[in-house]
Amino acid sequence: MSTRRLPSTHVDDPTLEADVFARNCTSRPVLQNVASRWGTLALVALREGPYRFSALRRRVDGVSERMLSQTLQGLERDGLVHREVHETIPPRVEYTLTDLGAEVADHLEALIKVLELNMPRIQQAQADYHRE
Structure with missing residues (x-):
């Protein structure tokens, strides 16, 4: 979504489209919560079903x-x-996922799978980087 944003005084205007690249976009804190290490892992874990806090x-x-x-x-x-x-x-x-949470968790799990499947390539790239 690439709609231009109005000055920051209008960030709460519901008629504006979300643009995560815009400094004051309200989607940024949400992305930060989802893409944080613990947010990502919690969401993907909750795909398995309901969890009590300690579990x-x-x-x-x-x-x-x-x-x-x-x-x-x-x-x-x-x-x-x-x-x-x-x-x-x-x-x-x-704790359970909402419908939106399940949709987001599906995408995060796909990302995790790509990373896990490509760990040999990633480790090789890391080793090459440190040799330079």
């Missing part, structure tokens, strides 16, 4: 509790993740 944290190895919590809050705010609190004792919270 998702185990699945996304290496993420801190605080960082996963912040990541999920951002993804929920952006409409990509749904948080459901089950009224049990103790309360149980599950």
Whole structure:
């Protein structure tokens, strides 16, 4: 989407098309949440089905509790993740993808697969780069 943007005073105008390359475009923070290391991994993990917080944290190895919590809050705010609190004792919270989140996660998983399948080429390129 390459529509020109009006000055920053008009960034909330819903008639403007999103242009992630524009400095004040509201899509940039969303892209940042999705494309962050933990955002990408959380979204792709949630493709597997609903996860409780602790199980998702185990699945996304290496993420801190605080960082996963912040990541999920951002993804929920952006409409990509749904948080459901089950009224049990103790309360149980599950995270699932919204329809939009599932669509985004599909594309992220495709990217991950391309990278994983090409790791030998990537490692060779890295080795060549460091030799120069």
